[in-house]
Amino acid sequence: MKKNSKTPSESSIEMREMVMPHHTNPQNTVFGGTVMSWIDIAAAMVAARHCGRPVVTAHISDIDFIAPIKMGYHVLIQASLNYVGRSSMIVGVKVTSENPYTGESRTTTKAYLTFVALDDLSRPIEVPELKIETEDEIRRFENAKKRVAMKKSVQNTLQQKT
Ligand SMILES: CC(C)(COP(=O)(O)OP(=O)(O)OC[C@H]1O[C@@H](n2cnc3c(N)ncnc32)[C@H](O)[C@@H]1OP(=O)(O)O)[C@@H](O)C(=O)NCCC(=O)NCCS
Structure with a gap:
């Protein structure tokens, strides 16, 4: 039986970083692997907060690097749960760069990640339902559902070795 449902706002998080020299690539912007x-x-963190x-x-999936982030800029990373299956959870993440001197900000990266909750024997375990309420939450949930269906359809179409 499913445990209690939770809203996306109960697990969503915001994280901040400042771009230092060790984060950068030869163009003096943030290295993609760091982002x-x-x-x-x-x-x-979002997935773990949802399922405990x-x-x-x-x-x-769908990781888009939209704009580079410069050295010294501040970086805002916002993540929230978009969708849950039985044991899987899809988290949407948006990265925004902020010029700390002018306050100018822009979206630089977006991505969608699937996590699986594990039991004490590292087997997938059922997660709480997602209680979606707002228009944005419903839109994200519906888009994530389409992503799951598209992935399944691509997998069925492609001939895979493993
Ligand atoms: C993720 C993992 C636990 C899934 O194990 P599994 O035996 O394939 O589990 P199942 O087939 O029962 O799938 C469990 C759930 O994960 C989902 N899932 C598994 N692989 C997936 C993938 N590649 N993409 C999206 N969802 C996936 C399934 O759809 C299922 O979702 P549901 O329970 O919501 O219906 C296992 O593949 C694993 O340990 N992978 C390595 C994870 C890791 O080390 N990550 C660190 C980064 S390299």
């Missing part, structure tokens, strides 16, 4: 690491950590269990990343 992916921030995204993965933020999303994992250890979680693992199972899939990352």
